[in-house]
Amino acid sequence: MKNFDFHNPTRLVFGKDTIPNIGSYVQQYGEKKVLLLYGKGSIFKNGVYDQVVASLQAAGITYVEMSGVQPNPVLSKVRETVQFMKEEQVEAIVAVGGGSVLDTAKICAASYYYAEDPWDFYERKVFPDKALPIYGILTLSATGSEMNSGGVITNEEEKKKWGWGSKVTYPRLSIVDPSVQKSLPRNQTVKGVVDTLTHVFEAYFGGTKNTLMQDEFSEGIIRTTMAAAKVLLEDPSDYDARAELAWAATLALNGLNGLGRAGDWASHGIEHSLSAYYDIAHGEGLSMVMPAWMQYVYKEDVDKFARFGEKIFGLELEDQEAQALAAIKAYKDFLQGIGAPVTLRERGIGEEHLVEMSKNALLRGPLGTLKVLSEKDVLEILRLAL
Amino acid sequence: MKNFDFHNPTRLVFGKDTIPNIGSYVQQYGEKKVLLLYGKGSIFKNGVYDQVVASLQAAGITYVEMSGVQPNPVLSKVRETVQFMKEEQVEAIVAVGGGSVLDTAKICAASYYYAEDPWDFYERKVFPDKALPIYGILTLSATGSEMNSGGVITNEEEKKKWGWGSKVTYPRLSIVDPSVQKSLPRNQTVKGVVDTLTHVFEAYFGGTKNTLMQDEFSEGIIRTTMAAAKVLLEDPSDYDARAELAWAATLALNGLNGLGRAGDWASHGIEHSLSAYYDIAHGEGLSMVMPAWMQYVYKEDVDKFARFGEKIFGLELEDQEAQALAAIKAYKDFLQGIGAPVTLRERGIGEEHLVEMSKNALLRGPLGTLKVLSEKDVLEILRLAL
Numbered sequence: 001m002k003n004f005d006f007h008n009p010t011r012l013v014f015g016k017d018t019i020p021n022i023g024s025y026v027q028q029y030g031e032k033k034v035l036l037l038y039g040k041g042s043i044f045k046n047g048v049y050d051q052v053v054a055s056l057q058a059a060g061i062t063y064v065e066m067s068g069v070q071p072n073p074v075l076s077k078v079r080e081t082v083q084f085m086k087e088e089q090v091e092a093i094v095a096v097g098g099g100s101v102l103d104t105a106k107i108c109a110a111s112y113y114y115a116e117d118p119w120d121f122y123e124r125k126v127f128p129d130k131a132l133p134i135y136g137i138l139t140l141s142a143t144g145s146e147m148n149s150g151g152v153i154t155n156e157e158e159k160k161k162w163g164w165g166s167k168v169t170y171p172r173l174s175i176v177d178p179s180v181q182k183s184l185p186r187n188q189t190v191k192g193v194v195d196t197l198t199h200v201f202e203a204y205f206g207g208t209k210n211t212l213m214q215d216e217f218s219e220g221i222i223r224t225t226m227a228a229a230k231v232l233l234e235d236p237s238d239y240d241a242r243a244e245l246a247w248a249a250t251l252a253l254n255g256l257n258g259l260g261r262a263g264d265w266a267s268h269g270i271e272h273s274l275s276a277y278y279d280i281a282h283g284e285g286l287s288m289v290m291p292a293w294m295q296y297v298y299k300e301d302v303d304k305f306a307r308f309g310e311k312i313f314g315l316e317l318e319d320q321e322a323q324a325l326a327a328i329k330a331y332k333d334f335l336q337g338i339g340a341p342v343t344l345r346e347r348g349i350g351e352e353h354l355v356e357m358s359k360n361a362l363l364r365g366p367l368g369t370l371k372v373l374s375e376k377d378v379l380e381i382l383r384l385a386l
Numbered sequence: 387m388k389n390f391d392f393h394n395p396t397r398l399v400f401g402k403d404t405i406p407n408i409g410s411y412v413q414q415y416g417e418k419k420v421l422l423l424y425g426k427g428s429i430f431k432n433g434v435y436d437q438v439v440a441s442l443q444a445a446g447i448t449y450v451e452m453s454g455v456q457p458n459p460v461l462s463k464v465r466e467t468v469q470f471m472k473e474e475q476v477e478a479i480v481a482v483g484g485g486s487v488l489d490t491a492k493i494c495a496a497s498y499y500y501a502e503d504p505w506d507f508y509e510r511k512v513f514p515d516k517a518l519p520i521y522g523i524l525t526l527s528a529t530g531s532e533m534n535s536g537g538v539i540t541n542e543e544e545k546k547k548w549g550w551g552s553k554v555t556y557p558r559l560s561i562v563d564p565s566v567q568k569s570l571p572r573n574q575t576v577k578g579v580v581d582t583l584t585h586v587f588e589a590y591f592g593g594t595k596n597t598l599m600q601d602e603f604s605e606g607i608i609r610t611t612m613a614a615a616k617v618l619l620e621d622p623s624d625y626d627a628r629a630e631l632a633w634a635a636t637l638a639l640n641g642l643n644g645l646g647r648a649g650d651w652a653s654h655g656i657e658h659s660l661s662a663y664y665d666i667a668h669g670e671g672l673s674m675v676m677p678a679w680m681q682y683v684y685k686e687d688v689d690k691f692a693r694f695g696e697k698i699f700g701l702e703l704e705d706q707e708a709q710a711l712a713a714i715k716a717y718k719d720f721l722q723g724i725g726a727p728v729t730l731r732e733r734g735i736g737e738e739h740l741v742e743m744s745k746n747a748l749l750r751g752p753l754g755t756l757k758v759l760s761e762k763d764v765l766e767i768l769r770l771a772l
Contacts, residue, residue: 001629003401008394014646015389210626212613213633216606224599240596243387247599247646256642260400260633 001211001260008255010147011173014247016239018177019051019137022094023059025173026135031091033062034135037081037105038096039069046183048139052096064088072275072282073100075155078118082111085132092133095171099143099195099282103151105134106169119155122162129168136174141181141246142192142283144199144253146174154276159360161272176250178242189236189245190338191283193229196249197222198286202265203258205294205304207369217257219311224248226312229338266368267293270378273361274344277353284347287340292385294328297371344386354382387597387646394641396533397559400633402625404563405437405523408480409445411559412521417477419448420521423467423491424482425455432566434525438482450474458661458668459486461541464504468497471518478519481557485529485581485668489537491520492555505541508548515554522560527567527632528578528669530585530639532560540662545746547658562636564628575622575631576724577669579615582635583608584672588651589644591680591690593755603643605697610634612698615724652754653679656764659747660730663739670733673726678771680714683757730771740768 013021026034036052043049056063066081085093085108095105109131111118120126136146145151150165181189204218225248231241251257270293271285298305302324309315309327317323335342344350358379367373373381399407412420422438429435442449452467471479471494481491495517497504506512522532531537536551567575590604611634617627637643656679657671684691688710695701695713703709721728730736744764753759759767 001401001626001633003404005397005399007397011391011393013391015387018389212630213606213610213637216610217603217637220599220602220606224602227598240387243646244598247387251599251603260629 002208002262004259006255006259007167008147008170010170010254012147012250013173013175015243016177016179018175019048019180020055022052022135022137022175023055023057023061026056026061026092026094027059029133029172031061031133033064033088033090034092034094035081035085035088035090036063036065036094036096037069037101037108038067039071039098039101040067043096043139046139046180048096048137048180052094052137056094063094064090069097069101069104071100072154072161072279073104073152075119075153078104078107078111078153081108082118085112090132092135094135094137096137096139098138098140099145102134102136102138102145102171103143103153105136106131106145106149106151107153107164109134110166110169121166122153122155122160122164128166131166131168134169134171136171138174138176138246139180140184140188140192141176141178141249142195144196144250146171146176147250147254152272152282159276160363161276162364163268163272176246178246179239181242181246182237182239184236186233186236186339189229189232190340191281192245192249193225193338194283194287194335194340196225196245196252198267198290199252200257201290202263202268203261204308205301205370206258206262206264207300208261211260214257214259214261215307221248221252221257222312225252226334233338262369264368264370266373269367270361270381273357274349276360277357278347278349280347284341287335288342288344288347288385289381291328291332291335291342292381294331295384296377296381297368298324298328300371344382351386354379357382388594388648390645392641392645393553394533394556396556396640398533398636399559399561401629402563402565404561405434405566406441408438408521408523408561409441409443409447412442412447412478412480413445415519415558417447417519419450419474419476420478420480421467421471421474421476422449422451422480422482423455423487423494424451424453425457425484425487426453429482429525432525432569434482434523434566438480438523442480449480450476455483455487455490457486458540458547458665459490459538461505461539464490464493464497464539467494468504471498476518478521480521480523482523482525484524484526485531488520488522488524488531488557489529489539491522492517492531492535492537493539493550495520496552496555507552508539508541508546508550514552517552517554520555520557522557524560524562524632525566526570526574526578527562527564527635528581530582530636532557532562533636533640538658538668545662546749547662548750549654549658562632564632565625567628567632568623568625570622572619572622572725575615575618576726577667578631578635579611579724580669580673580721580726582611582631582638584653584676585638586643587676588649588654589647590694591687591756592644592648592650593686594647597646600643600645600647601693607634607638607643608698611638612720619724648755650754650756652757652759655753656747656767659743660735662746663743664733664735666733670727673721674728674730674733674771675767677714677718677721677728678767680717681770682763682767683754684710684714686757730768737772740765743768
């Protein structure tokens with residue numbers, strides 16, 4: 001096990017009928033005027049907007065609104081939001097939505113105290129020492145952004161989809177009410193499942209050995225996610241399964257299961273490049289990239305992929321390499337079984353930008369820890385994914 | 387899954403050679419004078435005292451010392467320490483040792499701002515709204531106190547061994563260097579293993595169903611702990627196993643695995659009564675009480691005990707009740723295998739105080755959630771443990 005330093009200060013409020021408390025939480029922590037940040041309108045359909053607004057009003061919290069955060073959130077929206085926040089002098093952000101809204105809130109919260117362009121943080125030209133408090137109201141369990149400090153933003157002009165985070169950008173408090181996710185369309189649930197699994201894989205398959213507790217923890221999240229997916233695809237309104245998936249998604253990326261290990265994160269890097277070129281959802285991109293990555297790198301740690309096969313799919317082949325390959329196939333089968341794409345062509349992506357995307361994926365430096373990937377490696381993985 | 391509200395603000399620094407950073411951490415957070423609190427001298431043998439003192443001195447932190455915290459920490463020591471802290475006007479506590487030292491630090495940190503007797507907190511006459519910051523340097527992984535807000539103190543005069551905690555008593559930062567535990571005597575390692583397992587069981591067997599993620603998480607901690615125990619009893623200096631056990635012990639009681647569930651805690655309540663009457667270690671007491679509790683209550687949730695048998699011991703009996711009973715026997719066998727006592731008589735405890743202890747265990751109200759225990763139930767469990 002590698003040394004680690006863990007500090008996750010986010011308070012997580014989880015369960016049914018918890019959203020109407022948001023006003024009193026903000027009141028207790030002392031802010032009087034907030035930015036209400038959200039996406040494109042699903043929160044009007046599922047009633048969350050009304051719950052939040054009624055709660056803020058009841059607590060005497062003033063709010064101004066910014067809507068229109070896109071599923072793959074963009075820098076232009078960040079700039080617009082920061083400008084608005086400064087004009088309005090808000091004291092906190094109440095971010096209502098999925099990971100895109102929370103990710104946008106994080107960079108905006110830090111940029112509030114910064115006079116120059118928010119992209120500077122992503123380019124690591126500057127590091128924040130403070131940020132406005134963030135309150136998250138999660139409506140789609142997938143990215144884990146509700147209980148971590150990170151976020152991904154796309155710089156549309158430069159075709160850079162990059163991650164960033166800081167110890168000052170953990171949400172102060174996030175509310176996760178799984179019951180509001182009952183009305184999600186099937187493909188959104190599927191994307192959340194894939195995103196959750198992939199976050200675990202990035203920690204689980206990274207280049208560190210001898211971390212039994214973390215492997216056990218990761219395998220528990222994987223099995224729980226897969227079991228919940230199976231139930232939800234039959235009955236999207238099953239509360240217990242929604243709660244299991246929501247909690248698994250939070251645990252998949254709140255930092256715990258990756259402690260003491262080198263995370264890999266190559267698949268995320270490749271996917272970010274992919275969705276900088278094509279308007280596909282992050283979960284979809286991961287579903288296409290990760291099995292190809294597995295196929296390309298499994299020889300670096302055959303035992304771990306074989307263990308994956310045993311602990312997740314109950315495989316018991318004698319030959320470890322055959323077991324590793326069978327495990328990768330079983331994961332692909334699982335994805336296909338839930339209706340997730342496993343090839344680029346399924347989303348109409350061909351060879352047209354593969355070389356550019358391989359270069360793009362390595363703009364910030366090498367990718368991966370299980371195997372450190374060169375541009376040529378990334379290209380091979382994208383080809384395998386075709 | 388039940389609703390929950392989770393907020394664990396402790397920063398955990400984990401790994402080799404991390405203790406010499408304590409001075410710079412205290413400096414960064416801004417305190418200039420601290421109480422150095424510890425037990426009876428093991429920290430002189432394993433070199434931890436020297437590391438801490440050198441680090442504080444190098445950082446220019448003034449310290450005053452209080453030693454002599456006992457393995458079952460007592461109220462008289464708390465009173466003495468609080469008095470001393472007030473006289474010396476310390477700004478933080480650096481608690482060096484196992485759970486007993488951390489538990490003492492917590493009540494002292496809160497009592498620093500309270501003019502009356504510390505026991506008032508345990509009697510729930512008063513609730514703290516602030517406490518001095520606590521820095522933990524863990525030298526024995528067992529109680530999980532390094533990353534939670536709770537502690538247990540014995541009021542010797544009144545024979546009350548009670549737990550207490552508050553949201554202001556989480557350590558600000560704890561350092562866990564598993565390598566300093568290499569020199570622990572075998573029986574201390576065994577007690578840590580039993581304490582860790584029992585903490586998990588209290589969450590795992592509590593009276594809530596349908597919490598797959600939490601069950602998976604708990605089972606992962608149990609398997610990791612048992613695997614590490616096996617290695618350490620052969621080779622106490624195996625770093626990886628020390629690290630696995632240390633991390634498992636922290637996770638067993640940092641609040642996570644019990645979320646969304648009703649913890650049971652009856653075995654802890656009974657053990658506290660037991661060790662208020664007899665000078666036995668907490669881990670030993672749990673080792674004697676918990677199997678008896680299991681035997682007495684398993685019918686309340688046969689499926690869960692059967693699952694325990696499958697997931698932990700690989701049992702595959704067709705009859706669920708037979709499987710549950712086999713699981714309890716397998717756990718008893720495990721305890722005996724590591725040299726932990728499973729009957730009261732092994733520690734010279736007979737029937738002399740059983741009735742008194744049963745009454746004592748229920749002084750603060752009913753015990754348990756899987757089965758709510760009456761005085762008669764507690765007596766039966768103690769008899770089963772004889």
